[in-house]
Amino acid sequence: MLNQKSNFYKRVKETIIEWFEEHGRDFPWRYDDDPFHVLVAEMLLRRTTAAAVMRVYPSLLKVAGTPEALMNLSRRKVESLITPLGLQSVRAKHLQRTAAILVERYNGSVKSASSNLENLPGVGRYTACAVRNFAFSIPEPLIDGNIVFFLNRLFGTDFDGAEDEGAWQFADNVAGPDHDQRFYWGVIDFVSAICLHKQPHCKQCPLRENCSFFSERGIR
Ligand code: SF4
Known part of the structure; x- marks a missing residue:
């Protein structure tokens, strides 16, 4: 069970990093x-x-x-x-x-x-x-409103905003131990381009098969 979970986290992290490599913004x-x-x-x-x-x-x-x-x-x-x-x-x-x-x-x-x-x-x-x-380049988990929003949607968690200590711990599990910068930049850009607050583009989303929000609501 623990292995299943960490494999899932690893897959999510790799998918976001791959997406970022192709579509991430260059600030x-x-x-x-x-x-x-x-x-x-x-x-x-x-x-x-x-x-x-x-x-x-x-x-x-x-x-x-x-x-x-x-x-x-x-x-x-x-x-x-x-x-x-x-x-x-x-x-x-x-x-x-x-x-x-x-x-x-x-x-x-x-x-x-x-x-x-x-x-x-x-x-x-x-x-x-x-x-x-x-x-x-010090490995640190990062949580802000958009990252919590994304985690809640994808994993079906109900963290209560960026102050929720549980969200920091969760990010530590998903993105650690290296806390690759590309994962966090990827999530930030992903929420801005694909997993939009109002109308997420789930059909284009490489995470839809594993997404709690998607499986509850179906294809839009
Ligand atoms: S499937 Fe939709 S809700 Fe889920 S992560 Fe992708 S864009 Fe967001």
């Missing part, structure tokens, strides 16, 4: 090895879409590619650069306070320890884990 922060750039991207990505972040990220990095540069910009300038994302006032405050802490406490570098990351303004558990995984 610049996914292939940037500067932890500060990854941190900025992950902070911007909270409560908005990757497509929206793409509209502001290159111009923000052009003038604020280091913690020093970001810290020294005027608040108004940062807000104007990220206005298309909304919540620009609180986002700008968090970005600049984070930049100042990195400069003042850590000599302008991003530290990989969870405790360092989670204490930065506007950086919660997901963002800290994303930076550890994506920028430092």
Whole structure:
């Protein structure tokens, strides 16, 4: 039974990674090895879409590619650069306070320890884990609203959002032990392209034979 389960998890993980290799999106922060750039991207990505972040990220990095540069910009300038994302006032405050802490406490570098990351303004558990995984290649499970949504649909679980500790444990089982970045990027892109919240494209889905939602509802 345990073996069956882990084989199933393995198959799901491999399928998502294969799908990602063929259809995944190519955002610049996914292939940037500067932890500060990854941190900025992950902070911007909270409560908005990757497509929206793409509209502001290159111009923000052009003038604020280091913690020093970001810290020294005027608040108004940062807000104007990220206005298309909304919540620009609180986002700008968090970005600049984070930049100042990195400069003042850590000599302008991003530290990989969870405790360092989670204490930065506007950086919660997901963002800290994303930076550890994506920028430092530290195997970490990742759970946000979309990943929970996908797990619940596919596996028929009923995790109660990104705060549900059970969801983190479940992701650890499905995606571990290496927590391949491509799996998480794949799920993020898959929910945006195939497993849509309102009308999932189940007919095109390579996971439909194993999907709890699909088997309950049939082909749409
Ligand atoms: S079969 Fe449909 S609901 Fe299930 S994972 Fe695929 S797209 Fe999502």
